[in-house]
Structure formats: structure tokens, C-alpha cells
Amino acid sequence: MRYTVRSGLVIVTFLWALGPAQIIAQERSSPSTGSNPIVSTERPPKITLRVATWASAEEFELEQRMAERFMQLYPEITVEHESIPSSYREKILAAYAAGTVPDVFLLDSPIIPALMNRGLLVNLSPYEPQTGIDPDDYYEAVRAVFLNNGELLAFPKDFTPLLIYYNRALFRKANLPYPSEDWTWDDFLSAAKALTLDEDGDGKPDQFGSAFDNKLYLWQPWIWTNGGDLFAPDGTTTKGVLTSEKTLEAFQFLVDLRVKHGVTPPMVGVGNSRGGAIQGTVGMFYGGRLAMMPSGRWAYVRMRPYLQSGDLDVGVAPLPSRFKGQKSNVIYAAGWSVSKSSPHREWAVRLAAFLSSEEAQLIRAESPIGIPSLKKVAAIQASNDPFGIEQVFMEEAAFGRQSWGTKIDDFSRIEYILESALDRTLFGNEPLPVVMEKASQEIDQLIATNAAQSKDFAPLSGNSQIMGFLYWGCLLVLIGVGASIVSVRRKHRYELTTGLSFITPSFVVLFVFVLIPLVFSLYLSFHQWDIISSNKPFVGTSNFEALLSDAQFWKAISNTFIYTLHVPIGMVISLGIALLLSKNTRGMAFWRMIFFLPSVSSMVAIAMVWQWMYHPEFGLVNYGLRFFGLPPGTWLTDPKTALISLMIVNIWISIGYQMVIFLAGLKGIPSTYYDAARVDGANWWHQFVHITLPLLRPTTLFILVTSVISSFQVFTLVFIMTEGGPLDATEVVVHNIYRNAYDFLQMGYASAMAWILFLIVGAITWLQFRITRKRVTYS
Amino acid sequence: MLIPFIWMVSTSLMSEVEVYQFPPRLFPKEIKWSNYTGALTMLPFGRFFLNTFLVTTIAVLGQLITCSMAAYAFARLRFKGRDGLFALFMSTMMVPSIVTLIPAYLIVATFGWMNSYWALFTPILTSVWGIFLLRQFFLTIPTSYEEAARLEGASEWTVYWKVILPLSRPALATLAVFAFMNTWKDFLWPLLVTSKNDMRTLEVGIAMFSSLQGTNWPFQMAAAVVVLLPILILFMATQRYFIEGISLSGIKS
Incomplete structure (x- = not known):
């Protein structure tokens, strides 16, 4: 009966992982929505308001001070200031998807119409009198940015022409x-x-x-x-x-x-x-x-x-x-918006108004990062600028349009x-x-x-859909495990339950955080989803049909294939370096560290340095070429050479990773084999071909498979260095997916792309396993 | 090899005015150590460090256990559906995380894990990359050792714990280094699931020196260099395990 205990354990682990979630999900299910349009003059209830900005470290303290000032005015209210220095858009989108939108958040142009058209922002103009905001105090052109059919969607913060x-x-x-x-x-x-x-x-x-x-x-x-x-x-x-x-x-x-x-x-x-x-x-x-x-x-x-x-x-x-x-x-311009989903709307509006008020703008003017939207404060800020630059900017506001x-x-x-x-x-x-x-x-x-397209957007819900996937998925897995235990012959049951119990810990984590999201994305690929509303109309296979004629996607696929060709070249180099550095002599530790450094250096630093190295006029690479009398290259500035330039950078980055794995693999080869070969009089080359390479095969397969997979998923390098340009020469699949999901708000379409990529990479990986397996049996 | 790192270090010691020399200069005129104190005191880096350290430690330990267990099953045990399960595991590596990011975020949000350590470390308690790495390594260990152990009546657990793991130190060290590195440097996920400064990690802290108005390069690079150091120390400390190899001769049956 040992196996029943084991399968029981499997189930218990599963339930353990999901148990707390269920309780919490129930607790959160009923948010009350206050809809009183008039700001009350009563004291506020004990509440917490969340405000999101893209404040950098330097601004953080100022914004924090403003939050504290507001808390002095309303001691009952706790203000949590959240700074999202980068990936602001992704973070706000994800918050919308999950229904965890901050009460007040800073907005600028690119995402305003999307939120506006879906009716997700509170119209602030009725609140202006009560909050002591006089529209005439603001630059008209700046306030106009946030006006839509008479609705004010944000209290202006700052602006620039x-x-x-x-x-x-x-x-x-x-x-x-x-x-x-x-x-x-x-x-x-x-x-x-x-x-x-x-x-x-x-x-x-x-x-x-x-x-x-x-x-x-x-x-x-x-x-x-x-x-x-x-x-x-x-x-x-x-x-x-x-x-x-x-x-x-x-x-x-x-x-x-x-x-x-x-x-x-x-x-x-x-x-x-x-x-x-x-x-x-x-x-x-x-x-x-x-x-x-x-x-x-x-x-x-x-x-x-x-x-x-x-x-x-x-x-x-x-x-x-x-x-x-x-x-x-x-x-x-940037301004403070209030989310309609905020349960404390009137106080959120108060906070937004305060953040846009003269008091707050004066605090910000102490170390100015933008032009204040209040004319008065802008003038003060300009008079404090010894270089006269603020003044010119301020005057230009008169000619500005949305x-x-x-x-x-x-x-x-x-x-x-x-x-x-x-x-x-x-x-x-x-x-x-x-x-x-x-x-x-x-x-x-x-x-x-x-x-x-339909303009009826369903109001935000806590998005419990994904939990449905989770519960059904759990049920299916448990049934599957139970059925296979029962169906297996009695003498194999012990093997099966032992195997499963070794796998269960990993499986639970993967199941919840990767497999379910994966299945969810498959579901999305047959739907249309903009991330910010909970509407997900079923569109059948039309996402996939549209993909067939999406020239940019196929360009990205072909670029990604070409890009992946750098993997074998890089591996040969890495293996060479690993062989050189595998000797256990003094100083090797230092050299290993040197080759390992690029893989841990900040990606931004790497991008900076390589953009400089590739600079056609001042770059080190062309300097070197000229020195040897070779014609200088165009590198990142030319559609013909941009992709190759990125491939070179990635070979250089990957050496560290590949070298370390090769080193571990080389050390896994028992030295007795080499001793025996030496006795037989085999030279270095023979040892390499007949011992090192064959015995290194599992390691090589590992590096090949993982490098090809990550090469097919290349994103950061492109995102930082070229954004897919010039002329789409470096547009790769995942960058294309990112663009469609987060810039164009087409999560369904992006999921369809991801699944195509998934199938391609899956097929290639399968092929790699097949080929190497054959070789192993051959030898 | 060294240039980006040198650039990081030298930028971290420059005044802001020096950063944008054109063509760029590699060494500062005057060394400004104050960038380090400035950057590290402007934000609660002590707290960031504590968070990152805690999450990374749990994740590394978690991955060492879960990955080695699964890898052992895939490499050494025979049971129905093993290869299918392995293919399923491998397939999770092939989906760009950009697409699974939002669904995973939804799950964590529904669990009520926002702004908690749970959200930071639970999803990375295992890694398919690590399972694959260890599986490949376990495949190279001659079966004679475990056969000997089995003859003496050892269970699968004993073989895993007493035979396979001790033989796999180089591979486990490799996994530990990369698990540490990836968790330490992870950015987008910690950014998404945390909103309060006291739950944030180092890499998110570094990003806070950038904004729409540009980047405070000296401060950002000062913080980046400090954040990088633990990885380098760990690498130096563990690399002898890669090198040492397995003294197979010592455990001859």
C-alpha cells in the first residue's frame, strides 16, 4: 500500500499550494464601489490610497514628501506612494488585467485614449469647484490635453513643448x-x-x-x-x-x-x-x-x-x-488620473487634486523636472533659472497644441x-x-x-477566470495521475509512484506558474484581448489567419532563424576557451572570471559600450579596421549589417555561460580515460576527438538546446540596442510579440504568435534530441 | 571582455558631466567615491539587499532540491510517462515569458501575494533549465555505483541522496551559480509584483536611477557595481568546484 501513501502525498502537496489562494480569493471578491459624485466635506474614513508615479530615485523623496503632507491634512488616510521607474506601461496594464489598479496614477499621452475610450477614468471636471481647483490657473493648452468632450481625465502635473x-x-x-x-x-x-x-x-x-x-x-x-x-x-x-x-x-x-x-x-x-x-x-x-x-x-x-x-x-x-x-x-503633458475602480473615489480625487495643487507644484519646483502646469508656479520656476532656458519653454506654451x-x-x-x-x-x-x-x-x-469594434467594455472584475483554469487543471492532473496509477500493472506501480514523487515538487511550481499561464495564453490566442478590459471576444482562428499575411511577423521569424546561426559559432569559441581554461594551474581562476564577466555585467552597460564600439565614425571597431587598412563597416546603422552586429554581441555575451557549463562537463570526464589513452599513445587531437567530444555530448546537447531556445527568444538585446530597426532588419519574434502585446494591446494576437514560435522551437529542439540520440547509439 | 565592466566601474566614479564626453573616456579625471555613498543612501539599499538576499537564498536552495529530484527521476528512474513528462517540462522553456507574464501575474494577484515574498520566490522554486542541466549530468555518471548501492538494499531515495548528489557537486555548483545570478538580476517580475519600496529588490532599485528625463549614470553604475559584487564573489568561491571535478577514483566499488 506504499503507493497509495505516495499518491496521497502528491495530492496533499497540490492542495497545500492552492489552499491559501482559495481563501484569499474569497476574501477579495467583493469590493464596494463608491459612486458619490460630490466630494464630501466630512472627515474621511480610515483608508489607504495608492498612488503610482514614474518617479526616479531623485524625485522619489519629493513625491514622498507630498504624500506625507496630504496625510497631515487627512490623518485618517494612509497614502502609499509607488514608484515605477521603468516598464510603467506594462505595470499599469498588468494592474488593469488583475484589477489591482492604483487609486491615483500619473498618465501621459500614449495610453490616455485607450483608457479614455473604455471609460476607465473618473471625469474630474465636476470635482474642480469642491477641490479648490480653478481651471484658469492652468495653461489652457496643457489642460486641453486631458479634456475629452468636456470631461477632464487628469489634473495636469507638468508639460513640455x-x-x-x-x-x-x-x-x-x-x-x-x-x-x-x-x-x-x-x-x-x-x-x-x-x-x-x-x-x-x-x-x-x-x-x-x-x-x-x-x-x-x-x-x-x-x-x-x-x-x-x-x-x-x-x-x-x-x-x-x-x-x-x-x-x-x-x-x-x-x-x-x-x-x-x-x-x-x-x-x-x-x-x-x-x-x-x-x-x-x-x-x-x-x-x-x-x-x-x-x-x-x-x-x-x-x-x-x-x-x-x-x-x-x-x-x-x-x-x-x-x-x-x-x-x-x-x-x-503628464497628469494625475483617478481610476474608476477606486473604492474611495472622492478621497482619491482629493489626493489627485492635491498633487496638482499650487502647494505640491511649489514643492516640485524646488528641484524641477518639468514645467509646472500652473502658470504662477511656472513663472516662479522660470525666474529661478539662471540660464533663462525655462523662460523660453514657458513662453512656447502659447503656441502648443495637443x-x-x-x-x-x-x-x-x-x-x-x-x-x-x-x-x-x-x-x-x-x-x-x-x-x-x-x-x-x-x-x-x-x-x-x-x-x-464594440465600444461596450465590461467593467473591471477581479479576473477570476484564471482561477477556473487553475482548478480545472488541477482536477485533470489529479485524475490523470490517479488513472495512470490504477492502470499500471501492480509491479510497476512502485516505480511510477516513486518517479512521480520525485517530480512532484517541480511539477507543482511549473504547473501553477508556467503551465497554466501557457494554457491560458493558448485560450487567449483564440480570443481578442486588450489587457485593460475584461472583454475577451472569441474570434476563432482569425488571429492565426491574420498571422499568415502579417509580413512583419514572417520577417521577424526569418530574422530570428538567421540570428540563431550564431549559436554553433559561439559554441566552438566557448569550447575552445573552456579547454584552454580547464587546466588547474595558477591564474586560471582570474581568466575564467574575465570571460564570465560579460554574462553578469549590466545589460545596459553592455549595450552602451557596444553601441559606442560600433559607432561608424568614432567606434573602436572601425578604428581597428582602419588601422589594419580594412574598409570600415556600417554596423548598426545599416539594415544589411545590423543583425550580424547583434549576433556578434551575443556570441560575446554568451561565452561566459557556455564556458562554465563546458568546464563542468569537461571535469565530469573521468581522468582515467585520458590516462588509458595516453598509455596507448594517443596524441592530443585523438584524445579530443575520441574521448572529450563523445563524452561531452550530453553537455554539448544541453548547451546547444538551451542556447538555441534562448536565441529564439532574444529580446533584451534588440529592445535596448535597436528596437528592431533599421528598416526591421533586427525585428525578432519576441520583440514583435512584445510590440503587439504591450504597445498595440493585442494580447490575443501576441499569444497566437507566441504559440507559433513555441511550435517552431519545440520542433527544432525535438530534432536536436533525435539527431544526438542517434549518434549516441551509433557510437 | 573587460570593457563593459571597466566602463561600469569608471562611470561609477565620474562626475555626471564627465559621462558624456565624446568620444567617451574610459577613466575619470578625478575619482568620485561619493557616488557610491550618494547612490546607496538615496534609496533604502539595505532593505533591497535584504529582500534580494532572502529571495535568492530560498530560490537557490529550492532549485537545488527540486531540480535534482526531478532530474534524478528523468535520468535514472524508469516509469510510465517519463519521457512524455520530460517533454512537457522542456516545452515550458520554449514559451517567451512575455506572454506568460500577465497570466502568471493574474495568478499571483488572485492569491493575494502582491507585495509579499511569496510572489517573489515561489515561481522560481524550480527551473526547467536546472532540471535539464542536472539530468544531462546525471546521465554521465556510470550506473555501476548505484547498482552496487541497490544490491545492498538501498532505496531510490538513498541512491539519490547518498550516491548521486555527492557525485554531482560540479553540476550542483553550476546550477547554484546560475540560479543565484538569475534571481539576483531578475527585474521585470519583481517590479510587477511589488509596489512598496520595502519589498523591492536590488535590480529594481538600480532602475530607479533612470527616468524619462534621462539616467543618472554615475549613481546607477555605482549601484550596479555594488550589486554585481556578490555574484563575482560567489563565482570565485564556487569555481573550484567546477575545476575540482569528481574524484571518481576515490569511490571505486
Whole structure:
């Protein structure tokens, strides 16, 4: 009867894992939703409010102080301040999916329309009188960003227009006057030309007049300054607007900066938006290699120390306009929103209002990171700025208009379509009118599809669906285990229960945290899900059908296959290094550490260093090539070489991992075999071929299988270094999945992609096992 | 090999103004140790360290036990459905975690585990990578040892505990190092399941020196170097196990 005890144990372990969950799930099932629209003047009940921001370490203390100040005003309320320094979007999305949304959270453009259209945000305008907020105190253009059909969706925090930062020292050196307030495109271009210099005389410029990063948020206002636009005023179509003469003229002007005039640096990586790649636009500007940099107020935060130390002499000028006096600009803003799911709505609104109030904005102005949305505080902040930069930004607010990103749903995808289109001109030399015509059709189709979709969004529920999967899954497993125990012949039962009991601990963990999520994603792949609402309409196989004609997905698949070719090359190198370092002599520990270092170094540091090494003009790699008289490469800046460049980086990173496993494998080979071989007079090569390689086979198979799997799942490297560009040359499957899931909010479609990838990787792994198994029996 | 690491260390000792020299410089003009004290006191790094250490220790111990048990079953025991189960285990490695992230988050949230150590270590109490690693290793151990033990009437548990595990120190050390490294450096999952600073881990703390306004490179790299040190120390300390190998000659039957 031993096996019954064992299978009993299996079941008990299972229930143990799920027991507490059930109790907690019941406790949480009934949140009450307060819906009183009027803020009460009574004392609040004893509650806790959660507020989420993307505050960095430096801002954290300030925001914390504000939370404490609010708690002084309302001692009954506890404010929990949650800082989400990166992956903010993923975190908010996940919170929506699970129904754990903070009561108050900071919002900026890209996700506003999605939440707005689904009715997930509290309309704050009725609360304005009670909370002592006077709309007239705010910049009108900034408040307008959060207004939708008379509903106010956030109390404004801060904002920025776009300006041109210029290096005054470089202007003086070139005997150029500083840009005037009403300068034009022609002025801008001639200044940029005069500031593009080849100082070392190698025929290639090493100082550039300006920069052009293919980011919609950077070039959007340039189109407006020419009187062009992306969408018709009501935002329902791009037809005739995106392809209008004025819009195309603006695009052409920007593209020509690089293609025709060569006054902007070749694009290195795309990391500029991710906190500033050092060798990107920001780095070149700080290093005095870039005379003008179009950017927002955010860049000033880290630039201020340079001005204070005198290392940089910088001024800011408005964006140039096409014709004198035809000014336009954009307003990007952040504000405090209240989630409709908050059970303490009135107090959450109070908190949001407080965070946007003069008192809070004055605290923030002590170490400013944005332009305060209150005119009064902005003026105070500007008067405290010894460099006069705040003043110019502030004045520009008058010309600002709302970005399309805060009005149109699914804008991340539109952004992607437009940037890809521009890439085709920048890197592929396709004519602008053609690519924009295509983009226009694609966008209009997208808008039409989205408009046709149901706008009834189910209110948030605690998402108990996944628990259903868990319980049914448990039941199935238990039945399966029971049935197989019963069906097995009595003499094999002991073997079976022993085997299962060895596996059970791992299985329970995998079951709950991997297998169930996996099955859930299979379920999702037949549905449509935007993560933020609980609607999951069944769509049959249409996700998979759409995949068949998704050219980008297949491009990503083929890129991923090509990328994976680096695995065997890397393994040969790693094995070589492992063989060299397997001797037990002094100093080897040091060398092993050296080769191990890249695999533990911060990924960001690795990306930084390699982007610098690959820099076409200043990079170490090209320097080395030139030194040996070889032609320099284009590396990350060219669609033809970008993927290979990433493969090289990954070989370099993986050496540490592969070397350690090879070392452990090599040491697992009993030395008696080598002794015997030596007695037989076998030389080094014979020993390697007839002992090391065959006996290392399980290790080699392990490294091959795991490296191929992780190569098929490459993500971080692409995410940090290239974002899939240029021209989709480095777009890989998981990056594509990420884009669709978290940027385009198509979790169902992304799950379908993941399952295709899963099947491909599964087949390849099976093949690897098959091939090696054959060889083992052969030998 | 060394350049990114050197870059990390030297950036961590630079003033902010020096970071963006172009072309970049590898060594600071003046060494600023104050970046270290500044970075480590700006956030509760002591608490981050404690959290990370606790979670990592539990995860490493958990993986050593669960992975070696499962690997033993897959490599050494014969039972119905073994290969099918192994294939099932392996298949979980092939799904990009980006897709299972949200469902796993939903499960943890429904369990009410947000902001708790449970959410941080439970999902990583086992690792298929580790099971696969140990299985491959166990396959290379000659069967003669356990046959001898079985003849003396040892149970499967005794063979696992007394024969296989002692023979597998290099593989177990490898697993420990990588389990430690992966848990120590994990970012997205801890970020998702924690919201209070006193539950956060080191890697999340490092990320807090970046924001939409740019990155405080000296502070971020100072913190990153400090966080990296335990991994390097562990690697130095355990690498003799990789090297030592198994003295098979010592346990001849």
C-alpha cells in the first residue's frame, strides 16, 4: 500500500499550494464601489490610497514628501506612494488585467485614449469647484490635453513643448549669430550646414549641425509649422492630409537633413529615447559634437549640471517655422488620473487634486523636472533659472497644441506605421509620396477597424477566470495521475509512484506558474484581448489567419532563424576557451572570471559600450579596421549589417555561460580515460576527438538546446540596442510579440504568435534530441 | 571582455558631466567615491539587499532540491510517462515569458501575494533549465555505483541522496551559480509584483536611477557595481568546484 501513501502525498502537496489562494480569493471578491459624485466635506474614513508615479530615485523623496503632507491634512488616510521607474506601461496594464489598479496614477499621452475610450477614468471636471481647483490657473493648452468632450481625465502635473537646444560655443566658433525667435527653416538649414564640420580631415564630418531621430513625437510639430498635418481635424482619417503637399514637404525637409545635406549624424542605435544612449543624440550634444538638438524640457534635467559647471554653454530657440510668423508647437503633458475602480473615489480625487495643487507644484519646483502646469508656479520656476532656458519653454506654451497621440486610440501602432514608412525613405530610398500613401491607407484601415469594434467594455472584475483554469487543471492532473496509477500493472506501480514523487515538487511550481499561464495564453490566442478590459471576444482562428499575411511577423521569424546561426559559432569559441581554461594551474581562476564577466555585467552597460564600439565614425571597431587598412563597416546603422552586429554581441555575451557549463562537463570526464589513452599513445587531437567530444555530448546537447531556445527568444538585446530597426532588419519574434502585446494591446494576437514560435522551437529542439540520440547509439 | 565592466566601474566614479564626453573616456579625471555613498543612501539599499538576499537564498536552495529530484527521476528512474513528462517540462522553456507574464501575474494577484515574498520566490522554486542541466549530468555518471548501492538494499531515495548528489557537486555548483545570478538580476517580475519600496529588490532599485528625463549614470553604475559584487564573489568561491571535478577514483566499488 506504499503507493497509495505516495499518491496521497502528491495530492496533499497540490492542495497545500492552492489552499491559501482559495481563501484569499474569497476574501477579495467583493469590493464596494463608491459612486458619490460630490466630494464630501466630512472627515474621511480610515483608508489607504495608492498612488503610482514614474518617479526616479531623485524625485522619489519629493513625491514622498507630498504624500506625507496630504496625510497631515487627512490623518485618517494612509497614502502609499509607488514608484515605477521603468516598464510603467506594462505595470499599469498588468494592474488593469488583475484589477489591482492604483487609486491615483500619473498618465501621459500614449495610453490616455485607450483608457479614455473604455471609460476607465473618473471625469474630474465636476470635482474642480469642491477641490479648490480653478481651471484658469492652468495653461489652457496643457489642460486641453486631458479634456475629452468636456470631461477632464487628469489634473495636469507638468508639460513640455519641443525646442531646439543649441551649443552657443559652437555657434560662436563658426561666427554664426544665435537663432532668433522667429527663425525659419532656411535659417535652420544654413546654420546646420555651417556647423557640420570635418575637423580631422578624413572626408567625413565629425561635428554635425543637427540631429534627426525618427521618432514621431519629435517630428510631429515640424509638420504643423509648415501648415501640414497627419489627420483630418476630427481625427477620423489621414486621407488627403498625410499625403498633402505641405505634409510631404515637411517630411522631405527632415529626411533631406540626413539624406541630401548630411547635416545630421547617421543614426546609431535607437536608444535615444530610452534615457539617452551615450553615443546617441544626447551624448553627441553633451560632447560638443552636435550643434543643435531638437528635444523637450526633459533633456534639461540632466543638462543643468553641465551648464552649472561651465562645460556647456547652451541656449534654446523655438522650432523654426517654414515662413516667418507661422509658429506652431506641440504640448506633451503628464497628469494625475483617478481610476474608476477606486473604492474611495472622492478621497482619491482629493489626493489627485492635491498633487496638482499650487502647494505640491511649489514643492516640485524646488528641484524641477518639468514645467509646472500652473502658470504662477511656472513663472516662479522660470525666474529661478539662471540660464533663462525655462523662460523660453514657458513662453512656447502659447503656441502648443495637443498631440494626436492623446486623441486617437491605438496610436502606438499608428506611430509605428509612420516611423516605419519614414525609415523606408531614410534607409531604403523609397520616394516619400509612395510610402506615405501606403501608410495613409494602412492607418485609415486601422481606424475604420477600430471604430467598427464594440465600444461596450465590461467593467473591471477581479479576473477570476484564471482561477477556473487553475482548478480545472488541477482536477485533470489529479485524475490523470490517479488513472495512470490504477492502470499500471501492480509491479510497476512502485516505480511510477516513486518517479512521480520525485517530480512532484517541480511539477507543482511549473504547473501553477508556467503551465497554466501557457494554457491560458493558448485560450487567449483564440480570443481578442486588450489587457485593460475584461472583454475577451472569441474570434476563432482569425488571429492565426491574420498571422499568415502579417509580413512583419514572417520577417521577424526569418530574422530570428538567421540570428540563431550564431549559436554553433559561439559554441566552438566557448569550447575552445573552456579547454584552454580547464587546466588547474595558477591564474586560471582570474581568466575564467574575465570571460564570465560579460554574462553578469549590466545589460545596459553592455549595450552602451557596444553601441559606442560600433559607432561608424568614432567606434573602436572601425578604428581597428582602419588601422589594419580594412574598409570600415556600417554596423548598426545599416539594415544589411545590423543583425550580424547583434549576433556578434551575443556570441560575446554568451561565452561566459557556455564556458562554465563546458568546464563542468569537461571535469565530469573521468581522468582515467585520458590516462588509458595516453598509455596507448594517443596524441592530443585523438584524445579530443575520441574521448572529450563523445563524452561531452550530453553537455554539448544541453548547451546547444538551451542556447538555441534562448536565441529564439532574444529580446533584451534588440529592445535596448535597436528596437528592431533599421528598416526591421533586427525585428525578432519576441520583440514583435512584445510590440503587439504591450504597445498595440493585442494580447490575443501576441499569444497566437507566441504559440507559433513555441511550435517552431519545440520542433527544432525535438530534432536536436533525435539527431544526438542517434549518434549516441551509433557510437 | 573587460570593457563593459571597466566602463561600469569608471562611470561609477565620474562626475555626471564627465559621462558624456565624446568620444567617451574610459577613466575619470578625478575619482568620485561619493557616488557610491550618494547612490546607496538615496534609496533604502539595505532593505533591497535584504529582500534580494532572502529571495535568492530560498530560490537557490529550492532549485537545488527540486531540480535534482526531478532530474534524478528523468535520468535514472524508469516509469510510465517519463519521457512524455520530460517533454512537457522542456516545452515550458520554449514559451517567451512575455506572454506568460500577465497570466502568471493574474495568478499571483488572485492569491493575494502582491507585495509579499511569496510572489517573489515561489515561481522560481524550480527551473526547467536546472532540471535539464542536472539530468544531462546525471546521465554521465556510470550506473555501476548505484547498482552496487541497490544490491545492498538501498532505496531510490538513498541512491539519490547518498550516491548521486555527492557525485554531482560540479553540476550542483553550476546550477547554484546560475540560479543565484538569475534571481539576483531578475527585474521585470519583481517590479510587477511589488509596489512598496520595502519589498523591492536590488535590480529594481538600480532602475530607479533612470527616468524619462534621462539616467543618472554615475549613481546607477555605482549601484550596479555594488550589486554585481556578490555574484563575482560567489563565482570565485564556487569555481573550484567546477575545476575540482569528481574524484571518481576515490569511490571505486
